[in-house]
Amino acid sequence: MSGDRPRSSGDSSGASSGGRSGSDDRRDDRRDERGRERGAARAAGRVQRSAQAPSQRSRHGDAARSAAYDVLRAVDEGDSYANLVLPPLLRERRIEGRDAAFATELAYGTLRLRGRYDAIVEQAAARELASIDPPVLDLLRLGAHQLLGMRVPAHAAVSETVGLARARAGAGASQFVNAVLRRVAERDLGTWLTTIGDAADPGDSDPVARLAVTQSHPAWVVRALRESLVGHGRGADEVAALLAADNEAPRVTLVARPGLVEGADLLAEAGDEATAGAVAPDAVVLRGGDPGRLPAVRSGAAAVQDEGSQLVTLALAAAPLDGPDERWLDLCAGPGGKAGLLAALAGRQGARLVANEVQPHRARLVEQALRAAPDGAVEQVRTGDGRTLGDEEPGAYDRVLVDAPCTGLGALRRRPESRWRRTPADLATLGVLQRELLGSALRAVRPGGVVAYVTCSPHLAETRLVVTDAVKAAGRAGLAVEVLDARAVVRGVAAGPLDLPERPDVQLWPHVHGTDAMHLTLLRRL
Ligand SMILES: C[S@@+](CC[C@H](N)C(=O)[O-])C[C@H]1O[C@@H](n2cnc3c(N)ncnc32)[C@H](O)[C@@H]1O
Incomplete structure (x- = not known):
């Protein structure tokens, strides 16, 4: 040719x-x-x-x-x-x-x-x-x-x-x-994949180069995802399936916010083609159409939310806790997906939520997401830097969510162009912020309280390494922290059995669980 x-x-x-x-x-x-x-x-x-x-x-x-x-x-x-x-x-x-x-x-x-x-x-x-x-x-x-x-x-x-x-x-x-x-x-897809794979990897010795071109990811992302799979207890050979899952259009998933609408009612409202979620108990999966057509979504009783995001939020609310359980904090709340679910759960569990966000326009989106929250469940939507909140309100919360800003490498199927924009340099900048936010959360939670560290990236530099460093730094500052068994908590709230390797943290995957690759570590301040 x-x-x-x-x-x-x-x-x-x-x-x-x-x-x-x-x-x-x-x-x-x-x-x-x-x-x-x-x-x-x-x-x-x-x-x-x-x-x-x-x-x-x-x-x-x-x-x-x-x-x-x-x-x-x-x-x-x-x-x-x-x-x-x-x-x-x-x-x-x-x-x-x-x-x-x-x-x-x-x-x-x-x-x-x-x-x-x-x-x-x-x-x-x-x-x-x-x-x-x-x-x-x-x-x-x-x-x-x-x-x-x-x-x-x-x-x-x-x-x-x-x-x-x-x-x-x-x-x-x-x-x-x-x-x-x-x-x-002139050629079908299979023939083209062989052609471009052979061109990228003529010696048949560079599987990363071959996968990068055939599965359409930058080579550094392929390498990072392969390392993340291994680091989170799965096989390196799963990477091809993971990359393929990133290339699939995700189904639109809704959450029925507990106490505001029943999952079964939302399912009925969504129509014949909708199904119940396989992973999160109050999830409804749409086959198509505009979710904004549904009255429950318009009122804020339900919202569009990935099942993995639902599961990690439910896990924070269900993590075992001794003592009072009254004040919850969402440290990085914008645009408010998890805050909306947390507020509903707080209402049911007799707690109240403070939702914090650094960007004023995103704080307004949080207010909008909380419009249907049960009476008394939202104490405040506040605009502020989460990195200093732990010093401003030390030990003031029973449960804290840190849904940290991250590369989003776990949600590539949802953000079609982002894989081409992200660079390894982003990891360095975000890593500093992630450590500071988690450190602040560990100061904001009371002794005995629980912090959920969450990212929509499975990258080890944004997950395990951040947690290890933040726990060490907290120890140096005199705060003792233990890692909880997030796997047991997640299994307790999930809609069905979940394939999770034997580790205390939880890493979800699109190719295994059909969710975004959400990471969850649960930490208790001692
Ligand atoms: C991953 S998003 C959170 C998504 C949100 N939890 C949800 O479910 O809709 C991270 C958020 O952190 C915010 N953020 C970034 N730096 C922050 C800081 N220093 N303090 C508080 N929030 C921050 C970003 O503006 C962004 O809205």
Whole structure:
């Protein structure tokens, strides 16, 4: 295939067919104001026609693809978060139902699998990615995902993407997109995975390099996840299954906040296709649709929350405690998912919650999340730095949650672009903050009280190492701390049996438990 590069039929250099000078195409006077080729160019046969005539294309499909393309561009150019850009864009353009689902899978799936598709595009185009204009590269990624990651018929995937390319990037670019996507369509996914795996690991001796490209994760993340599996008592050979689970679109999961709505009532409200959660006792798993349509979600009696997040929150409320159990603290509460569940549990257990958050706008989201909390269950939503709270209110709480800011490496399936943004340098910055927050929590809890240290990352530098260091530092400051058996507590609150290695802390995994990779260590101040 190399040496036989797809080129625009009207451009012998190939550069304007998707190379960095391709933007010149947009000023081409053979095109109309929408960037489409005018009749003369078509008549002269300089245009490779797409498989479907424009009149046959689904306008809805076009709108969904257009929206997905705009999300990819916003992520690339504006450093935006796809899950913040897409929903308002769908609302603005009135893209609903199946078209909205198609746009969502296309945008998020393409972003998750970007590394895989880039390797395929590089092979199919027989040129370096750096030589392809970023907007054109995004079009190729979108086309590749339709061909290899969605059940879109090849002719529709190619012709619709070529149509989008023509409208958004010009005729030259659309011809290049057409040629490359036709190459992509020549092989099935399995064949492509072998091809790109062999290219990344020609000696068949570097499984990390192979997995990184075939399972679309940066190599440092593959290495870190493999180490985390081993460090948390599982096998290194599970890493492929974990990476594959990161590439799946997660189901939307709701929590029925205890005392506010019964799980069975929420399940009935959610309709025929919803099921009860397998891991958390009050979880309801939706098959699709907008959770905001449900009255319980609108009122705040229920909320969208991963089952792993539910489980670690339930575990903090259920951890054994001697003495008073009246004041609970959520040290890092924004945007308020766990605070919402904690407040409901506090109401049931006769305690009251203080929810702290450093960022004022996120503290307002916490207030919103607590709008349905039982009377008397919320003492205060406070805006402040959690690192100093332990000195401001020493020994003032019976239970404390530290849901620490982290890399989010355990929630990669939910944040489609984040794996490409995170760097190992983030670990150093976050590690300092995580140690300080946990240290503060250990000062804020009374002797005999319990602290839950939680992250949505399984990285050892954010989990075990932070806990070990914070416990040592507390000891040096004269605070004795013991590690509790979180496994027993989690098993006690879970909806069913849980596969957990014999360790005192709990690490959940998408490929094992179907949850985000949440970490929980329970600590008791002595
Ligand atoms: C992982 S999120 C918490 C998620 C939350 N528990 C939930 O379930 O919705 C971490 C939060 O910690 C906040 N944060 C960061 N630094 C903080 C600090 N020094 N003190 C308190 N909160 C902080 C962040 O703004 C972010 O809202």
